Amino acid sequence: MSKLIIDMMGSDKGSEMSKSAVRMFKKSHPDCELVLVGKKEELSDMDGYKIIEATDVVKMEMGALEILRMKDSSMLKAVEALKNENADGVVSAGSTGAFLSAATLILKKIEGVQRPALVTSFPNFKKGGFLSVLDVGASNANTAIELDQFAIMGSLYSKCVNNLDKPLVKLLSNGSEEGKGSPLGKEAYQLLKEDKRINFGGNIEASKVLADDADVVVTDGYSGNVMLKSIEGSAKAMGSLLKKAFKRNIFSKIGYLLSKKGIVEMKGQLDPKKTGGALLLGVNGVVVKAHGNSDPEAFKNAIELAYRLSEGHIVSKIKEGLLA
Amino acid sequence: MSKLIIDMMGSDKGSEMSKSAVRMFKKSHPDCELVLVGKKEELSDMDGYKIIEATDVVKMEMGALEILRMKDSSMLKAVEALKNENADGVVSAGSTGAFLSAATLILKKIEGVQRPALVTSFPNFKKGGFLSVLDVGASNANTAIELDQFAIMGSLYSKCVNNLDKPLVKLLSNGSEEGKGSPLGKEAYQLLKEDKRINFGGNIEASKVLADDADVVVTDGYSGNVMLKSIEGSAKAMGSLLKKAFKRNIFSKIGYLLSKKGIVEMKGQLDPKKTGGALLLGVNGVVVKAHGNSDPEAFKNAIELAYRLSEGHIVSKIKEGLLA
Numbered sequence: 290m291s292k293l294i295i296d297m298m299g300s301d302k303g304s305e306m307s308k309s310a311v312r313m314f315k316k317s318h319p320d321c322e323l324v325l326v327g328k329k330e331e332l333s334d335m336d337g338y339k340i341i342e343a344t345d346v347v348k349m350e351m352g353a354l355e356i357l358r359m360k361d362s363s364m365l366k367a368v369e370a371l372k373n374e375n376a377d378g379v380v381s382a383g384s385t386g387a388f389l390s391a392a393t394l395i396l397k398k399i400e401g402v403q404r405p406a407l408v409t410s411f412p413n414f415k416k417g418g419f420l421s422v423l424d425v426g427a428s429n430a431n432t433a434i435e436l437d438q439f440a441i442m443g444s445l446y447s448k449c450v451n452n453l454d455k456p457l458v459k460l461l462s463n464g465s466e467e468g469k470g471s472p473l474g475k476e477a478y479q480l481l482k483e484d485k486r487i488n489f490g491g492n493i494e495a496s497k498v499l500a501d502d503a504d505v506v507v508t509d510g511y512s513g514n515v516m517l518k519s520i521e522g523s524a525k526a527m528g529s530l531l532k533k534a535f536k537r538n539i540f541s542k543i544g545y546l547l548s549k550k551g552i553v554e555m556k557g558q559l560d561p562k563k564t565g566g567a568l569l570l571g572v573n574g575v576v577v578k579a580h581g582n583s584d585p586e587a588f589k590n591a592i593e594l595a596y597r598l599s600e601g602h603i604v605s606k607i608k609e610g611l612l613a
Numbered sequence: 614m615s616k617l618i619i620d621m622m623g624s625d626k627g628s629e630m631s632k633s634a635v636r637m638f639k640k641s642h643p644d645c646e647l648v649l650v651g652k653k654e655e656l657s658d659m660d661g662y663k664i665i666e667a668t669d670v671v672k673m674e675m676g677a678l679e680i681l682r683m684k685d686s687s688m689l690k691a692v693e694a695l696k697n698e699n700a701d702g703v704v705s706a707g708s709t710g711a712f713l714s715a716a717t718l719i720l721k722k723i724e725g726v727q728r729p730a731l732v733t734s735f736p737n738f739k740k741g742g743f744l745s746v747l748d749v750g751a752s753n754a755n756t757a758i759e760l761d762q763f764a765i766m767g768s769l770y771s772k773c774v775n776n777l778d779k780p781l782v783k784l785l786s787n788g789s790e791e792g793k794g795s796p797l798g799k800e801a802y803q804l805l806k807e808d809k810r811i812n813f814g815g816n817i818e819a820s821k822v823l824a825d826d827a828d829v830v831v832t833d834g835y836s837g838n839v840m841l842k843s844i845e846g847s848a849k850a851m852g853s854l855l856k857k858a859f860k861r862n863i864f865s866k867i868g869y870l871l872s873k874k875g876i877v878e879m880k881g882q883l884d885p886k887k888t889g890g891a892l893l894l895g896v897n898g899v900v901v902k903a904h905g906n907s908d909p910e911a912f913k914n915a916i917e918l919a920y921r922l923s924e925g926h927i928v929s930k931i932k933e934g935l936l937a
Contacts, residue, residue, distance in 0.1 A: 414850050429787060429795050463753060463838040471753050471835040495839045496846035511795040512839045514787040515819045519843035522820035526738050527851045534875030544871030551858030551865045555851075 290320055291599040292376040293575075293592065296367035297327035298346045299383030300588065301581050304331040307382070310588035311335070314596075321596055324374055326367040341370055347383045349581055356387035357394065364388060368395045371574045377599035378575030380591050382566075382583050388576070389427055389569055396572040399604060401611040404428050405571035406439045406510070407578075408446060409517060415500040421447055422461075422498070425517045427569065428510035436460070436477035436507055437484060441610050442570045443505035444487045449601035450594070455488040456504035461512060462492035473509060481507070486613055495519070566591040568598070571607065575599050614644055615923040616700040617899075617916065620691035621651035622670045623707030624912065625905050628655040631706070634912035635659070638920075645920055648698055650691040665694055671707045673905055677714035688712060692719045695898045701923035702899030704915050706890075706907050712900070713751055713893055720896040723928060725935040728752050729895035730763045730834070731902075732770060733841060739824040745771055746785075746822070749841045751893065752834035760784070760801035760831055761808060765934050766894045767829035768811045773925035774918065777828055779812040785832035785840065786816035797833060805831070810937055819843070890915040892922070895931065899923050 297307040304327055311323060325332055326341045343363035347356050356365055364383045368391045371379040381388050385407075393405055406424035413420040423443045424431065431439075440458050447456035460478055462470040467478060469492055481489045493503055495516050508516065531552075535545035545552070566583075569576040575598045579591035621631040628651055635647060649656055650665045667687035671680050680689055688707045692715045695703040705712050709731075717729055730748035737744040747767045748755070755763075764782050771780035784802055786794040791802060793816055805813045817827055819840050832840065855876075859869040869876070890911075893900040899922045903915035 414853070426787060429793075461839065463750060463835055463842075469753075474835075495842035496849070498843070499846050499850040511787055511798075512836050515785065515836045515840050516843045518787075518819035519822070519840045520847045522823050523844045523847035524851065525820070526823040527848065530738070530879045531855070531876075534879045535872055537872070537875040537878075541872035541875045544868040544873075546868070547871065548859055548861070548865035548868030551861040552855075554861075555854045555858045 290322065291378070291596055292322040292324065292374065293595050293599065294324045294326060294367045294370045294374065294376050294379040295592065296363045296379070296381035296383060297325050297332060298343070298363040299381040299581075300579070300583050301349065301382075302583070304328070306583065306585055307588055308332070308335060309585035310583075310592060311338070313585060313589045314592045318596060323592075324370060324376065326363045326370060341366055343367075347387050349384050351384050351387050353386045353390035356384070356391050365391055368392055372396060376574070378577065378595035380577045380579060380595050382579040382581055382588060382591070385567070385578055388578050392569050392572055392574070392576045396574045396576070399571055399573055399608050399611075401608065402442075402571040403438055404431065404435050405569050406442060407567055408443065408570050409567040411499055411520065413500065416502065418451065420498065420501070420503055420506060422506045422508065422513055422517070423570065424508065424510035424513050425567070426510050426514035430511065431473065431509040433473060433476035433480050436473070436509065437480040438571075438611060440481055440484065440487045440489070440505070440507045442607050443507060445603060445606050445610050446568070446570060446598070447504045449603050449606070450597055451504065453504055457490045457502055458487045458505045458507060459490045459493035459501070459503040461495060461498075461506055461508035461516065463494065465492050465494055467491065477507070486610060566594065568594065570603075573604060575603060614646065615702070615920055616646040616648065616698065617919050617923065618648045618650060618691045618694045618698065618700050618703040619916065620687045620703070620705035620707060621649050621656060622667070622687040623705040623905075624903070624907055625673065625706075626907070628652070630907065630909055631912055632656070632659060633909035634907075634916060635662070637909060637913045638916045642920060647916075648694060648700065650687045650694060652687075665690055667691075671711050673708050675708050675711050677710045680708070680711035680715050681718070689715055692716055696720060700898070702901065702919035704901045704903060704919050706903040706905055706912060706915070709891070709902055712902050716893050716896055716898070716900040720898045720900070723895055723897055723932050723935075725932065726766075726895040727762055728755065728759045729893050730766060731891055732767065732894055733891040735823055735844065737824065740826065742775065744822065744825070744827055744830060746830045746832065746837055746841070747894065748832065748834035748837050749891070750834050750838035754835065755797065755833040757797060757800035757804050760797070760833065761804040762895075762935060764805055764808065764811045764813070764829070764831045766931050767831060769927060769930050769934050770892070770894060770922070771828045773927050773930070774921055775828065780828035781814045781826055782811045782829045782831060783814045783817035783825070783827040785819060785822075785830055785836060787818065789816050789818055791815065801831070810934060890918065892918065894927075897928060899927060
């Protein structure tokens with residue numbers, strides 16, 4: 290039976306959002322124990338849950354160092370609770386930088402893991418569903434051995450979350466042929482090619498990531514972050530161009546109304562909230578970062594993701610996987 | 614008076630496309646001398662132009678090494694002609710990898726330049742116009758000094774092409790604050806900050822590149838390539854989603870017809886053909902790579918870009934700029 294700690298205060302939208310999410314999740318998973326961390330007065334109507342009081346809230350713009358000084362923040366207390374309460378996972382919608390450093394420092398790396406990795410999911414327009422990319426920013430410099438470990442962790446993650454038997458792992462590069470890539474990438478390619486623990490499919494270019502056979506894409510944290518933010522920026526730019534196109538005149542406005550269903554569906558496919566957020570792999574505990582502007586559905590999905598990884602024993606699988 | 618060499622055979626669309634482009638360009642620039650390289654029988658109707666015969670064509674999928682063996686290819690002969698004919702620039706729509714290596718090997722680096730850089734332009738939805746990014750793939754590993762040189766070359770390029778007095782140069786990073794970035798980026802930041810030859814505006818995240826105040830964005834070639842391809846891939850994915858959304862039913866099809874003007878305009882803003890293509894900076898000559906699927910208008914724009922850089926004496930300006 291899984292036990293999860295929820296930072297109720299991290300989101301831009303306050304505790305009402307997280308309370309709705311918790312109630313929704315609990316309905317479908319009555320067996321899962323949830324411990325809620327936040328301001329007691331705001332959580333007084335959450336009967337039947339264990340509450341851990343935290344009077345401060347880590348602000349979105351706060352960085353990695355600030356959080357460690359905020360001893361009474363809901364985020365720090367939530368991460369500590371994972372350890373102290375012997376729980377399986379922690380979920381927060383607060384500042385990514387702060388959450389990652391708190392989780393790394395307090396939970397510590399899984400034995401054998403050289404560096405934790407931040408995993409995020411992109412819609413896969415070729416196969417449907419999602420494709421996981423790691424690292425997208427936990428590190429800003431990596432070694433080939435770290436990339437090999439990312440491949441193993443990503444593969445185990447994808448097995449667990451997507452119920453895949455042999456997830457196809459590819460390596461981000463500047464060309465699809467063997468021999469392409471940064472010096473780091475070329476070195477990592479050789480390790481991945483020989484590694485029997487993964488199903489390696491070679492290099493993948495960033496232009497293909499949204500429409501490929503791959504289930505997992507491995508990259509160093511710096512380039513992965515560039516890719517993630519490039520895709521985010523493009524989607525945003527195209528979204529606002531599209532809005533402008535529809536607002537052009539009365540005809541285009543009617544045009545929008547007529548095509549609205551498809552457009553809304555399209556936006557839904559691009560909605561990052563569906564994936565439940567990002568995840569820090571490689572630390573002793575399931576650490577899920579929900580989007581800062583999560584609505585109850587998105588935050589519930591983040592809790593759901595933590596639940597699945599906890600039920601799938603991802604932490605012990607990574608420990609075994611790296612030893613194999 | 615500028616003299617430009619045109620590879621007439623490089624495009625996917627054959628020589629008819631490039632002939633139309635040459636005629637269009639010549640109409641507006643009768644003073645510019647154009648030398649055409651390609652199959653004589655296909656260029657027989659190009660009266661008044663000097664023709665250099667080349668019987669082979671470098672195929673799009675051909676790489677950096679293959680071209681050097683294709684002694685009678687239009688691309689190789691065009692690059693050689695820049696040198697032998699004492700011309701200012703060369704334009705090709707053929708394979709990027711092949712063109713870059715031919716240009717680098719035959720024309721050689723400008724004195725003082727450590728590495729040439731591939732420059733490409735992105736639409737800038739904040740300021741309008743375009744923003745130049747370099748390097749987007751000429752190298753796959755760089756030093757901080759190379760990034761500093763990219764900043765100077767990019768700045769001179771932007772002055773020349775966009776008529777800017779002090780182009781704002783930013784450094785691609787994984788965060789906007791000083792201190793963010795890869796180890797290479799952090800080192801380069803310090804050089805750029807102190808460099809009086811450029812107007813340095815600090816770090817920029819990939820999510821902001823399409824909508825920022827920057828005129829030039831400097832990056833190592835590997836990450837720049839990841840960014841370029843991520844943006845290309847996103848645009849493609851969103852384009853096909855949009856198409857699907859409009860094809861949904863009879864209402865959405867009518868919706869498309871009503872909003873078509875705006876949508877077409879939007880696609881126009883994203884059209885890479887408008888920029889005239891990419892450019893290799895740092896070699897002894899103006900080297901412009903037009904898109905492989907250029908239409909006459911796009912190829913004309915590529916010739917136009919080479920013309921402006923030639924008239925702006927970009928090569929000697931880079932030589933002086935690096936010594937300053």
